[in-house]
Amino acid sequence: MSALFQPLTLRGVTLKNRIAVSPMSQYRAKNGYANAWHLVHLGRFAIGGAGLVFAEATAVEDRGRRTHGDLGLWEDGQIEPLLPVTEFIAAENAVPSIQLGHAGRKASERRPWHGETPVTEEDEAARGEAPWQAIAPSALPYADGWPDPTEMSEADIDGVIRAFGQAARRSAEAGFKVIEVYAGHGFLVHQFLSPIANRRTDKWGGDAAGRRRFAVEVARSIRANWPDGLPLLFRLSATDWVDGGIEVEDTVETARALAAEGVDMIDCTTGGIGGRDRPQRMKLEQGFQVPFAEQVRREAGIPTMAVGFLWDSSVCNAAIADGQADMIALARELLDDPNWPLHAAAQLGADEAHAMWPPESGWWLMKRARLVEKLGLR
């Protein structure tokens, strides 16, 4: 069996293969509440054969939403509409997972197709969506033209750490089996980790250990509210791609610190911290972030997930077979083809006669393939 289709066990959860649906914000929630869109959007990936299906970045506080359309788990009422989603994914033999996050200084942003710029009174007039005040480790805006966030007080920091724990408790009640903390792409936990966004001089900033403290406390808060038998992942931006920012060596240290708090895997992305400098060193090519997953895995001794610009099944398989990563995550490729895992299985010789497909479609595809072959039609 190809490496990509070997099962993987993390704590008490066994994934049928190494393919994750990377979290993808849909901006479709109302007041953080899920609806039928989320069921259909995520359900099609479970039908399509992914082992791990992540729901999008889900806010642990309402002011921690990036946009008005973000999902949330900051109140108990938000649990119930997620139940059909997790039940469906689990019934299709995939593992329902959720990404918990807080946007920090990237909060109060317009949806991508409304400009990906700060929300203003214009949005209130057009859509009834008012701007709100963002918080961050330091009062530094995300980028030029963005409002200054409020520097977080001790009470703010304590409140957000506790909110992560409460959202973890709600995640378990909603039926999720894996949590990933969104600690990359310039969101709040990343803002604490990166010297580009964190200029604090108290115990939450300063040296690397100080900047890491918030992430460690978030992991502790989640572990205190999340069953021992269920895995906890962190998505880290392995590098900020800018001088003076996070380097992969810092990320190896962060991964070690998180592993000591019961974190089971690091999802290795890069970039997104914002600030005044554009990423100077980033070079896009297929699998360009895989080397970060490999280095963190090797040097921190923790399982990793590789993500970003991956689409070729043999490249994904090789990343697992060669020990560069334990899982791969796909986002845009799955939007294009939600059945990518099933097609990859056929390409890699892991699925004979559409046996991995749900029989409602696999049966007919198997029959058609035989007929077409018999008649020599392709």
Ligand SMILES: Cc1cc2nc3c(=O)[nH]c(=O)nc-3n(C[C@H](O)[C@H](O)[C@H](O)COP(=O)(O)O)c2cc1C
């Ligand atoms: C529509 C869309 C929404 C996204 N939302 C999130 C998100 O909520 N959380 C996150 O960590 N990354 C998010 N991302 C980034 C993806 O998870 C992924 O890391 C990135 O797209 C690179 O993978 P790809 O080349 O396979 O698309 C999003 C990407 C897309 C395309």
